[in-house]
Amino acid sequence: MAVVAPNATEIRGLIRKAKRWDVIFVSLGIACLGIGLLTFATLFLDMLIDGWSRLNPEFFTQFPSRRAGQAGILSAWVGTTLVMLVTAFFAVPLGIGAGVYLEEYAPKNWVTDIIEINITNLAGVPSIVYGLLALGLFVYTFGLGQSILTAGLTLALLILPVVIVATREAIRGIPGIIREGAYALGATKLQTVKDHIVPYSTPGILTGVIIGMSRAIGETAPIITIGALTFIAFLPPSPISDVPPFVNFEWLKAPFTVMPIQMFNWTSRPEAAFQHNAAAAGFILVLMTLLMNGLAIWLRYRLRKNIKW
Amino acid sequence: MVNPMATATHASMLGSANPGATAPAVSGDSPPPLKAESRGLDFYYSNSFQALKSIDMPVYENKVTALIGPSGCGKSTFLRCFNRMHDLYAGNRYAGQIVLHPDNTDLLAKDVDPIEVRMRIGMVFQKPNPFPKTIYENVAYGLRVRGMTQKNQLDDKIEESLRGAALWDEVKHRLGEMGSNLSGGQQQRLCIARALATDPEILLFDEPTSALDPIATASIEELVTELKKKVTILIVTHNMQQAARVSDYTAYMYIGELMEFDKTDTIFFKPKRKETEDYITGRFG
Amino acid sequence: MTGPGPSAMPTVVSARLAKKFSRNLRERAIEAILFFAAFVSVLTTVGIVYVLVSESVHFFQRVSLWDFLTDTQWTPLFDDAHFGIMVLLSGTITSSLVALVVAIPMGTVIAVYLSEFATPRAREISKPILELLSGVPTIVYGYFALLFVTPILQALIPGLPGFSLLAAGLVMGIMIVPYVASISEDAMRAVPMALREGSFAMGATRLQTALRVVFPAAISGIAAAYILGISRAVGETMILAVAAGMQPNLTFNPMESAATITAYIVQVALGDLPHGSIGYQTIFAAGLTLMLLTLAFNLVGFYMRKRFREAY
Numbered sequence: 028m029a030v031v032a033p034n035a036t037e038i039r040g041l042i043r044k045a046k047r048w049d050v051i052f053v054s055l056g057i058a059c060l061g062i063g064l065l066t067f068a069t070l071f072l073d074m075l076i077d078g079w080s081r082l083n084p085e086f087f088t089q090f091p092s093r094r095a096g097q098a099g100i101l102s103a104w105v106g107t108t109l110v111m112l113v114t115a116f117f118a119v120p121l122g123i124g125a126g127v128y129l130e131e132y133a134p135k136n137w138v139t140d141i142i143e144i145n146i147t148n149l150a151g152v153p154s155i156v157y158g159l160l161a162l163g164l165f166v167y168t169f170g171l172g173q174s175i176l177t178a179g180l181t182l183a184l185l186i187l188p189v190v191i192v193a194t195r196e197a198i199r200g201i202p203g204i205i206r207e208g209a210y211a212l213g214a215t216k217l218q219t220v221k222d223h224i225v226p227y228s229t230p231g232i233l234t235g236v237i238i239g240m241s242r243a244i245g246e247t248a249p250i251i252t253i254g255a256l257t258f259i260a261f262l263p264p265s266p267i268s269d270v271p272p273f274v275n276f277e278w279l280k281a282p283f284t285v286m287p288i289q290m291f292n293w294t295s296r297p298e299a300a301f302q303h304n305a306a307a308a309g310f311i312l313v314l315m316t317l318l319m320n321g322l323a324i325w326l327r328y329r330l331r332k333n334i335k336w
Numbered sequence: 337m338v339n340p341m342a343t344a345t346h347a348s349m350l351g352s353a354n355p356g357a358t359a360p361a362v363s364g365d366s367p368p369p370l371k372a373e374s375r376g377l378d379f380y381y382s383n384s385f386q387a388l389k390s391i392d393m394p395v396y397e398n399k400v401t402a403l404i405g406p407s408g409c410g411k412s413t414f415l416r417c418f419n420r421m422h423d424l425y426a427g428n429r430y431a432g433q434i435v436l437h438p439d440n441t442d443l444l445a446k447d448v449d450p451i452e453v454r455m456r457i458g459m460v461f462q463k464p465n466p467f468p469k470t471i472y473e474n475v476a477y478g479l480r481v482r483g484m485t486q487k488n489q490l491d492d493k494i495e496e497s498l499r500g501a502a503l504w505d506e507v508k509h510r511l512g513e514m515g516s517n518l519s520g521g522q523q524q525r526l527c528i529a530r531a532l533a534t535d536p537e538i539l540l541f542d543e544p545t546s547a548l549d550p551i552a553t554a555s556i557e558e559l560v561t562e563l564k565k566k567v568t569i570l571i572v573t574h575n576m577q578q579a580a581r582v583s584d585y586t587a588y589m590y591i592g593e594l595m596e597f598d599k600t601d602t603i604f605f606k607p608k609r610k611e612t613e614d615y616i617t618g619r620f621g
Numbered sequence: 622m623t624g625p626g627p628s629a630m631p632t633v634v635s636a637r638l639a640k641k642f643s644r645n646l647r648e649r650a651i652e653a654i655l656f657f658a659a660f661v662s663v664l665t666t667v668g669i670v671y672v673l674v675s676e677s678v679h680f681f682q683r684v685s686l687w688d689f690l691t692d693t694q695w696t697p698l699f700d701d702a703h704f705g706i707m708v709l710l711s712g713t714i715t716s717s718l719v720a721l722v723v724a725i726p727m728g729t730v731i732a733v734y735l736s737e738f739a740t741p742r743a744r745e746i747s748k749p750i751l752e753l754l755s756g757v758p759t760i761v762y763g764y765f766a767l768l769f770v771t772p773i774l775q776a777l778i779p780g781l782p783g784f785s786l787l788a789a790g791l792v793m794g795i796m797i798v799p800y801v802a803s804i805s806e807d808a809m810r811a812v813p814m815a816l817r818e819g820s821f822a823m824g825a826t827r828l829q830t831a832l833r834v835v836f837p838a839a840i841s842g843i844a845a846a847y848i849l850g851i852s853r854a855v856g857e858t859m860i861l862a863v864a865a866g867m868q869p870n871l872t873f874n875p876m877e878s879a880a881t882i883t884a885y886i887v888q889v890a891l892g893d894l895p896h897g898s899i900g901y902q903t904i905f906a907a908g909l910t911l912m913l914l915t916l917a918f919n920l921v922g923f924y925m926r927k928r929f930r931e932a933y
Contacts, residue, residue, distance in 0.1 A: 035452075041483050042451050045826045049738075052828050056734025059727045059798075060747060066795050067754050070765045077768070124658030132652050133659070145662040151849065151919035152912065153856025155883050156669060158890070159908040163672030167896055184665050191662070217648050238756070245758025248858035248883065252890045252904075287760045287859075294764050294863055302768060309761045320756040324749040424821055426740065455824035465815040468838040477833070478823040527819070534823065 071313060078307030086307060090260040091289065095300030098293075100308055102259045106175070106283035107244060109263060113179020113279070114243050118186050119236055123225070125187070126194025126232070131220055150188035157185045158252025166253055173254045175263060176279040181249050186239035193235020197228035230330040234323045241319035245312060247287035259284040286312055371397040371538060371568040372418070375433040377444075379413055382427025387413045389592045390432070395538065397437075400560060400569040402583035402600065404576060406615070410592040411572045415540050418443065418570065419457045420450035436537070455482065458536030458567075462543045464523035466515030466530075471507050474515045474526055478534040493533055500566070501529035502559050521552025528559065532567075539563065541571040545578065557582050576616065580604050588612045673912055676905030683899055689906070695869040695885075697903045704903065706910055708871045712786060712879035713911075716861055717854035719790025719875050720797055724850050727794075728801025729843070735802070736809040737831040748806075751799035759796065763863030766792035771864065784866030784878035793860050801850040804926075808842025809835050841925045848922035852915045858883035882911045 075082075089099025125146075133139040161181035171177045201224060209219040225232075263281035284292075286308055293305035372395040379388035387410045395401055403411040413422075420443065422428040434443040436456070443453050466474050475494045476484075484490060494511075498504040503525040507518070515526050524544060531539055541560065545553040560569060560582045573579050579586050579600065586603040588595045588611075596603060596612045607613045681689070684704045692705025731751075735744050771788040775781045781788075812835050820830040836843070866878035867888040880888065886904045894900040 038452060038455060038482075039449075042449055042455075042824075042826070045481075045829060046451075049826050049828045052730075052831075053734065053738050056730050056738060059730045060734065062727065063731070063754060063795065063798055064750060067750075067757070069769070070757070070761065073765060073769050074761070121658045121661055124655045125662065128652075128655035128659040132655055142659050142663055145666050147923055148916070148919055149662055149665060151852055151915060151922075152669065153858070153883065153915055155856065155858045155886055156673075156908055156912050156915075159886070159905060160665070160669045160672050162890075163676060163905065164668050184661075187662065187665070191659075215644060215648060217651050241756055245756075245760065247758070247760040248862075248887060251887050254890055254893075287758055290764065291760050291859065291863065294760070294767065305764055306768075309764050312758050313761055316756050316758060317753060320753050324752065328749075419822055421818060421822065424818070451824050451826060454822055459822040461815060461819060461822075463815060465813075465819040467816060467819065467834050477820070477825075480833075481823055481825045481829055530819075530823070 071310075074306045074310035074313060076306075077303055078305075078310045081303050081307035082310065086304075091284075091292075092260070095298060095304055098301075098304050100286065100289055100311070102262060103284050103286045103289035103308070105262055106259070107285040109175050109266075109278060110178045110182065110283065110285055111240060111244065113176060114182040114186065115236070115240060117180060117183035118190055118239060118243075121183070122187050122190025122236070122239075123194050123232055125191045126198060127220060127225065129191070130195050130198040131216070131224060146188050146191055150192070153248075154185055154246055155248040155252055157181055158249030160184070161249060161253045172280060173282060174280045175283045177253055178250050178255065178283065178285070181253065182243040182246060185246065185249060186243050189239035189242065190232070190235050193238070194228065194232045197231025197235070198224055200231065201227050230326055234326045234330070237319050237323040237326070241316045241323070244319070245287055245316055247291055250285060250288055251291070255282070255284060255288055367394070368396045368399060370437050371395050372437060372443075373433075373435045374414075374417075375435060377414075377417065377430070377432035377434060379410075379417060379422070379431075380429040382425065382429075387592050388417070391594045393587055393594055393597050395568060395570060396585060397568050398564055398566075399584040400564050400571060400582050401585040401587065402579035403570065403572045403587050403589060404574075404579050404615075405589035405595075407574070408591075409589040411587075411589050412542055413592075414589065415542055415570060415572045418538065418540055419454045419459050420444070421459070423450045455534065456536060457538045457540060458531030458534065459540040459542065460524070460527050460531055460544050463547045464520060464527050466518070466523050466526050469515060470512050471515050471518070471526060472511040475529050475533050477530060482534065494529075497529040497533040500532045500563070501525045502555065502562070503529055519552070521548050521555060524548060524552065524556060525559065528556075528563075532563075536567060538568045538570060541569065541573075543572050543574055546574065553578075576604075588615060590615075669912070673905050673909040676902050677909045679897075680899070680902035680906040683902075684906075693871055695871075695880075698900050702899070704906075705871075706882075706907065708869045709880060709882045709885050709907060710910070711871050711873055712861075712865065712869075712881040712884070713855055713914075715873050715875055715879065716786045716790040716793065716865055716881055717851060719787055720794035720854040720857075721847075721851060723791055723794025724797035724801050724854075725847055728798045728846070728850065729805055731798065731802040732805035732809060732843075732846075733831050733836065736806045737827055737835060748803070751802060755796070755799040755803075757796070759857060759859040760863070762792050762796050763789075763860040766860055766864035778876065781876055782866075782878050784864060784868075785876060786865050786872075786879055787875040789861045789863075789865035790875060792864065793854055793857050796857075796860070797850045797853050800853060801846045804846035804849060805839070805843045808839040808846065811842065812838045841928045845922045845926040848918050848925065852918035852922065855918065856883065856911060856915050858887060862887040882907045 086099045087104065088101055089097060090101050091103075092098040129139070129142065133142070158181065161177055165171045165177040165180055166173060171180075205223060205227065206219060209223050214222065259282060263278040263283055264275065266275065266278050290305050290308040290312065293301045293308065296302070374391050374393045374395075377388055377391040378386060380386050391414060403414060405411050416422055417430060417434060422430070430444045432444070435441065436443055441448065443457075467477060469477070472494060475497050476490050479490055479493055484493070495504060495508075498507060503522060506522060507513075507526075515523065518526060524547075528544075545556050548556065557578060560571065563569060564584075571579075571583065583600045585597065586600040587597045588603060588607075590611060596607060596609050598608070603612060604616055607616060689704050689706050691707070692703050693707065694703035694705050695708035696703045735747055739747065766788050767784075770792055771781070771783060771785065774785070774788050774791075775783075816834055816838055817830055820834040825833070861881045862884040865881065865884060867880045867884050868878055869885065870877060870879035872879050885907055889900060889904045
């Protein structure tokens with residue numbers, strides 16, 4: 028037999044040794060995954076336990092207060108809802124439009140290259156820098172003040188790359204033959220985009236929008252940077268009025284607070300009672316982002332399962 | 337490390353396979369010694385598709401055996417049974433035996449470690465797949481996996497293998513370059529050297545020239561003929577001329593079955609079955 | 622829509638031409654609108670650069686770049702004002718290092734495990750859960766670091782202050798793990814199966830294949846994951862603002878409390894600084910430093926990712 032080949036016992040010893048490392052590594056991998064998951068479970072439970080005493084209906088219907096036991100998140104959740112409305116209003120059409128443009132219209136030239144590099148780069152810009160942008164531009168240069176509109180716009184810019192990337196990926200998933208099929212029937216580019224490309228990529232786009240919005244809901248730093256007040260014991264004017272034209276936009280200019288800011292405010296108070304409030308608000312935040320991300324993941328899963336080109 | 341007991345140990349440790357069905361008869365004079373034998377081999381993919389149906393076939397020592405047949409006939413599947421590549425993907429299932437001689441080990445037995453099988457049986461793939469490492473480290477890989485660390489031992493073995501793969505003269509001054517810098521044909525010879533370094537008992541070739549140009553193909557074919565002095569060779573090819581040129585024995589497969597096995601001359605000039613003749617003469621496939 | 626008779630041809634053609642003209646106009650208008658949507662990203666970048674640079678210019682008219690880079694004190698709001706960015710940078714660097722010591726080994730091990738060992742089912746379950754983890758708002762991680770992790774660390778390490786770079790860095794590391802794991806795993810999964818088969822055919826075990834063949838083949842993608850992880854750590858704000866304290870402190874000791882660049886910006890924003898004051902301008906100078914840092918990391922990461930995509 029061959030000269031260098033060690034005998035069977037030796038080979039087997041070698042394999043056994045090598046395989047022992049396989050087992051060690053698998054244990055290590057599972058341990059690391061476990062640590063990650065355990066941390067998350069701990070965090071979730073910690074919030075729930077700390078905040079349990081405050082998680083009652085009044086917590087949602089009361090304004091923040093100097094007394095921890097009476098403080099609630101009414102102005103925070105209303106503020107978050109309104110800011111999210113503004114964010115979605117700008118981020119969704121802009122993001123989808125940009126995604127459609129880059130996939131379906133953009134010529135291959137340096138302008139397109141610059142746009143693409145920009146989007147990639149913006150996705151990596153720390154969120155607090157968006158806050159500085161908003162402070163310098165929206166608050167002072169444009170004079171929008173520390174308002175719901177400013178916050179909504181800032182977060183819209185922040186999540187724009189997420190929506191654009193999701194839109195592009197969804198569109199790229201549509202095979203070329205679908206496009207060619209539409210053109211072959213005499214459809215114009217606009218008709219093809221409107222009747223085929225966008226509808227077929229809706230679930231993918233929706234996934235991106237939800238993930239982006241869930242990120243926006245939890246963002247704290249840029250909102251603090253624009254100087255949003257943290258003690259707001261009133262609600263912005265209602266968007267719906269009883270006199271024609273039944274809507275008003277006063278609320279856009281109103282000062283506001285949002286959930287993460289409220290939580291930050293309570294967290295930085297030394298009194299334990301306020302920390303319970305923070306935990307309760309944190310639990311609601313985690314729950315919301317969890318639900319939204321879960322929904323997005325489920326949507327994507329469904330999408331992969333159902334559509335077979 | 338010379339150990340005369342090596343093969344004997346192997347046999348006793350792995351447990352002998354039961355003497356099973358006999359391989360199909362080969363025409364002409366008495367056949368050379370057996371290196372391996374497939375006995376009643378069935379193979380099922382994880383989607384329960386049966387890709388191989390009861391295959392009995394001998395593999396003769398220091399001969400080249402070619403597996404031919406139309407696409408999807410199971411020739412590559414069959415080849416990959418010999419080094420248990422199918423074990424890498426969950427749900428694949430073998431039935432029957434592949435017995436390796438002289439120690440009579442059933443390669444497919446549950447208690448036989450596929451890693452051990454792969455240490456004894458080398459493989460060269462359809463497309464050259466050098467590792468993203470230097471030429472030297474590509475050839476050293478199998479030796480390192482086997483725990484060889486001494487530099488001079490490695491050096492000797494690597495030169496020997498590269499010479500064996502007819503690549504030494506072309507690369508001896510650039511062993512530190514990445515394997516991927518070589519041309520396609522050189523890459524494939526590097527993969528052959530990589531497989532040779534560990535002194536395999538059988539070398540499996542899965543359409544080794546399908547991604548190469550005619551000149552590179554010719555050099556690989558020449559190499560195969562040269563290599564059979566040292567190692568038993570099993571080669572899958574879609575090219576009948578190639579089978580005729582390089583092989584001593586040829587197996588014609590069709591939809592998972594072994595239709596005919598014989599000396600290559602017999603298969604090409606006096607096939608026993610009509611189906612084989614149709615395929616060989618191009619009336620089919 | 623069906624073909625008209627031959628006699629009707631001329632009028633129909635001109636009508637069609639007119640229709641085509643208006644249609645073209647509409648198509649063009651839509652294209653212009655879509656282009657604008659895409660161009661918003663460029664405007665955003667221009668806006669960021671404009672705001673940061675213009676405010677920083679005012680700042681550097683009052684403070685020399687040399688002082689900014691070499692001064693060892695950061696006391697912009699004191700009478701005896703000093704503007705040594707190194708003070709804030711030391712906090713950023715130290716907390717990022719702590720985070721990376723956690724995130725890179727854990728993220729890599731998880732990526733190798735998921736890509737090379739886990740069953741497809743285990744992978745399908747684990748990856749979304751990791752994504753969920755990375756979706757948790759950072760303010761929540763901040764709370765967790767301050768009120769859960771810090772007390773535990775204090776019990777283990779006597780003398781650890783209530784705010785520390787260590788606690789914030791550790792939690793930040795856990796936050797970055799999914800990010801590093803996910804991109805590294807993508808890089809490893811992009812390695813062609815043929816390479817793995819080549820290694821297995823040599824008799825290599827899974828770990829040997831993973832570490833000696835797959836990992837080196839995916840190295841530029843994995844490096845990109847690390848670099849993007851670093852960039853995340855450097856730009857992270859809330860965990861640090863909550864758990865690492867807001868006192869500027871030139872230190873590389875994770876057991877101490879120190880403000881990072883981001884925490885400083887939060888601290889100033891929480892106060893009520895008049896627009897145009899030097900204090901107001903400091904946050905833009907700090908922001909510019911942060912932006913340049915992350916930009917450098919992102920560009921390197923982007924380049925490496927592109928390179929590994931080209932490889933296969």
